[in-house]
Amino acid sequence: MLSLDFWVLVLAGALASATPIVLAGLGETVLQRAGQFNLGIEGIMICGALAGVLGSAAAGPFAGAGFGVLAGVLLGFVFALGCLAGIDVVLVGVALTMLGVGVSTFVFQSWVPSGRTNLSVPTLPAMSVPGLSQLPGIGPLFSSIGVLTYAAGALAVLTWWVLRWTRFGLRIRAVGDSPDVAAVRGVPVSRYRAVAALIAGGFAGLAGAALSLSAIGSFSPGMSGGRGFIALAVVVVARRAPLGVLAGALLFAVPDSLGLLGQTRDTGLPVEALHALPYLVTFVVVCFESRHRMRLRQDTAI
Amino acid sequence: MRRRTLTVVTACVVLGMALLVAFAGSDVPVVLAGWWRGAFGTPYNAVQTLSYATPLVLVALGVSVALRAGMVMVGAEGQMIVGAVFATVVLHGVGPVHSLLALPLGALAGMAGGGLWSLLSGVLLLRWRVNEILSALLADYLAIELLAYLLRTALRDPGGAATPQSAPLFEEALIPRLPVPGRLHVAALVVLGIVLVALWWHHSRIAFIVDVHGQRPWLAARLGVSPASIVLSTTAVSGAAAGLAGWMQLAGVDGRLHPGISAGIGFSGLVVAVLGRNHPVGIVVAAIAFASLTTGASGVQIATGTIPASIGTVAQAVLLLAVSVAVVLTRRNVAVRRAQRKDDRAVA
Numbered sequence: 001m002l003s004l005d006f007w008v009l010v011l012a013g014a015l016a017s018a019t020p021i022v023l024a025g026l027g028e029t030v031l032q033r034a035g036q037f038n039l040g041i042e043g044i045m046i047c048g049a050l051a052g053v054l055g056s057a058a059a060g061p062f063a064g065a066g067f068g069v070l071a072g073v074l075l076g077f078v079f080a081l082g083c084l085a086g087i088d089v090v091l092v093g094v095a096l097t098m099l100g101v102g103v104s105t106f107v108f109q110s111w112v113p114s115g116r117t118n119l120s121v122p123t124l125p126a127m128s129v130p131g132l133s134q135l136p137g138i139g140p141l142f143s144s145i146g147v148l149t150y151a152a153g154a155l156a157v158l159t160w161w162v163l164r165w166t167r168f169g170l171r172i173r174a175v176g177d178s179p180d181v182a183a184v185r186g187v188p189v190s191r192y193r194a195v196a197a198l199i200a201g202g203f204a205g206l207a208g209a210a211l212s213l214s215a216i217g218s219f220s221p222g223m224s225g226g227r228g229f230i231a232l233a234v235v236v237v238a239r240r241a242p243l244g245v246l247a248g249a250l251l252f253a254v255p256d257s258l259g260l261l262g263q264t265r266d267t268g269l270p271v272e273a274l275h276a277l278p279y280l281v282t283f284v285v286v287c288f289e290s291r292h293r294m295r296l297r298q299d300t301a302i
Numbered sequence: 303m304r305r306r307t308l309t310v311v312t313a314c315v316v317l318g319m320a321l322l323v324a325f326a327g328s329d330v331p332v333v334l335a336g337w338w339r340g341a342f343g344t345p346y347n348a349v350q351t352l353s354y355a356t357p358l359v360l361v362a363l364g365v366s367v368a369l370r371a372g373m374v375m376v377g378a379e380g381q382m383i384v385g386a387v388f389a390t391v392v393l394h395g396v397g398p399v400h401s402l403l404a405l406p407l408g409a410l411a412g413m414a415g416g417g418l419w420s421l422l423s424g425v426l427l428l429r430w431r432v433n434e435i436l437s438a439l440l441a442d443y444l445a446i447e448l449l450a451y452l453l454r455t456a457l458r459d460p461g462g463a464a465t466p467q468s469a470p471l472f473e474e475a476l477i478p479r480l481p482v483p484g485r486l487h488v489a490a491l492v493v494l495g496i497v498l499v500a501l502w503w504h505h506s507r508i509a510f511i512v513d514v515h516g517q518r519p520w521l522a523a524r525l526g527v528s529p530a531s532i533v534l535s536t537t538a539v540s541g542a543a544a545g546l547a548g549w550m551q552l553a554g555v556d557g558r559l560h561p562g563i564s565a566g567i568g569f570s571g572l573v574v575a576v577l578g579r580n581h582p583v584g585i586v587v588a589a590i591a592f593a594s595l596t597t598g599a600s601g602v603q604i605a606t607g608t609i610p611a612s613i614g615t616v617a618q619a620v621l622l623l624a625v626s627v628a629v630v631l632t633r634r635n636v637a638v639r640r641a642q643r644k645d646d647r648a649v650a
Contacts, residue, residue: 039435086634087626090374090435091576095622098573102615106322109610221612229439236436272451279443286437291430 039093043100048208072205340601385545416545
């Protein structure tokens with residue numbers, strides 16, 4: 001139906017669009033393996049996006065990414081404190097979403113009062129994959145990939161390795177699978193959960209920085225557009241496996257990129273259908289995954 | 303250790319707000335005075351606060367029913383949108399009729415739309431155990447796109463404004479305003495009536511069974527109540543309440559369908575239900591407090607000139623955290639006292 005060039009463009013866009021979701025999803029994977037669930041990723045991401053822009057304006061794009069991580073860890077700390085105080089996890093998440101949206105809008109509006117033009121800051125560089133970018137046809141796919149996309153891939157492998165092969169990872173999983181047994185064996189459960197919350201926060205903050213510093217170089221309130229919630233869905237679909245998050249994120253990102261590029265051509269579909277496509281695909285896959293899990297549980301019960 | 307954690311949380315909350323105010327270069331007394339003036343200072347502002355609180359109460363009452371059944375309803379935003387869309391379609395469809403017909407028709411259409419949209423999550427939860435939080439969050443985004451599509455095509459104002467919005471509703475379909483300064487409509491009294499009904503329901507047998515299901519589903523099943531009936535009915539009630547709120551915003555405040563019709567009320571409704579501890583009176587108090595932070599924030603912006611109105615959202619999040627901490631504290635105190643009493647009795 002459409003040419004190879006078009007699909008190469010779609011995939012290249014999907015890689016960029018998947019990056020923040022992979023990053024946020026990896027953090028959430030660690031947290032869920034530790035037996036918790038953060039509904040506030042959306043709020044952390046948007047703060048990370050703002051911190052990234054502020055940091056980049058002050059000291060360059062890499063410092064910006066660092067600022068994003070710092071902001072995320074700070075909000076992860078709020079999450080950990082809330083959970084330690086005994087507040088319901090869902091509540092802490094909702095509060096964190098509101099807090100993140102409110103604080104980022106507040107700081108942004110104090111920094112750039114309405115009426116002034118939005119600042120644009122230096123963005124993170126992109127690199128080509130040597131060798132692959134010279135391939136005929138699919139070469140453009142590898143010609144300019146953002147540094148954080150590489151980082152997301154590397155971090156996925158690192159997260160998998162840490163969770164699978166290190167003592168720390170084993171303890172995180174133990175705390176999540178059976179907190180009572182872990183506590184009896186002398187693993188400080190709440191401390192490991194707090195550390196997991198900080199890690200999840202840092203990842204979500206970096207995801208936010210990826211959102212604002214990869215291509216645009218500026219911040220606008222609401223720019224995360226529900227991607228934090230999508231990351232949650234992706235972790236469910238990926239069955240809490242770090243490498244599965246890579247595939248799961250593409251599930252959202254390919255329709256997302258297709259929707260964006262589809263607007264430039266006549267596809268016969270309304271724009272809103274293209275916008276809704278990634279959410280719809282995620283929705284359907286979450287449903288099938290839940291059905292699959294339910295059948296699995298029934299089989300083992302018998 | 304626990305007590306210390308709580309102190310740290312409270313200290314962080316207070317410090318955070320003070321830092322924000324200091325960051326924007328202002329003093330706390332000026333901010334507080336601005337908040338009071340914006341929220342309750344003039345009759346007009348006080349009525350505006352009540353007008354903001356009205357849909358919050360309605361959504362929160364619905365959410366609280368689902369919460370008691372153990373379901374977290376984050377989908378009220380989408381349900382409000384679909385309710386308002388249904389009401390618009392039906393009202394534009396029948397054309398100008400007497401308001402005695404148009405008002406109930408709009409209300410019913412709104413409730414039907416909200417209820418049906420919420421059943422999407424309810425049925426999926428029941429059939430395939432799809433997490434209701436995830437499905438509702440995703441359904442919210444689908445509802446937003448559906449609204450955008452309809453406003454660009456079928457429901458677009460033929461009068462041809464550049465902004466996407468529907469044609470205004472006919473005169474008889476609009477909810478009459480109360481004779482007060484500000485945009486408070488007659489349906490606010492209906493909400494008050496619903497609060498009274500909710501007060502009665504709160505202590506009824508059905509509410510008790512819903513509670514039992516929320517805490518121990520198998521026990522409710524033993525009592526002869528199927529999980530399906532509870533999940534579907536509580537979901538539908540919460541969706542219908544949100545849809546009704548959608549119609550009230552449409553016919554009572556805005557007068558026509560536009561992209562911002564739900565305006566974050568759905569998400570805030572969940573927070574108000576939690577703040578009000580699922581109790582109707584608590585919900586009314588919480589909704590007014592919550593709304594006062596929105597209206598008061600404009601007052602803060604005017605009074606200081608430097609603090610943006612988004613401080614309202616921050617204050618709402620902080621309020622949620624602070625109240626949650628307070629709830630945990632009191633619950634713990636009650637538990638400790640009960641344990642002590644038991645010990646005393648054992649000694650005696």
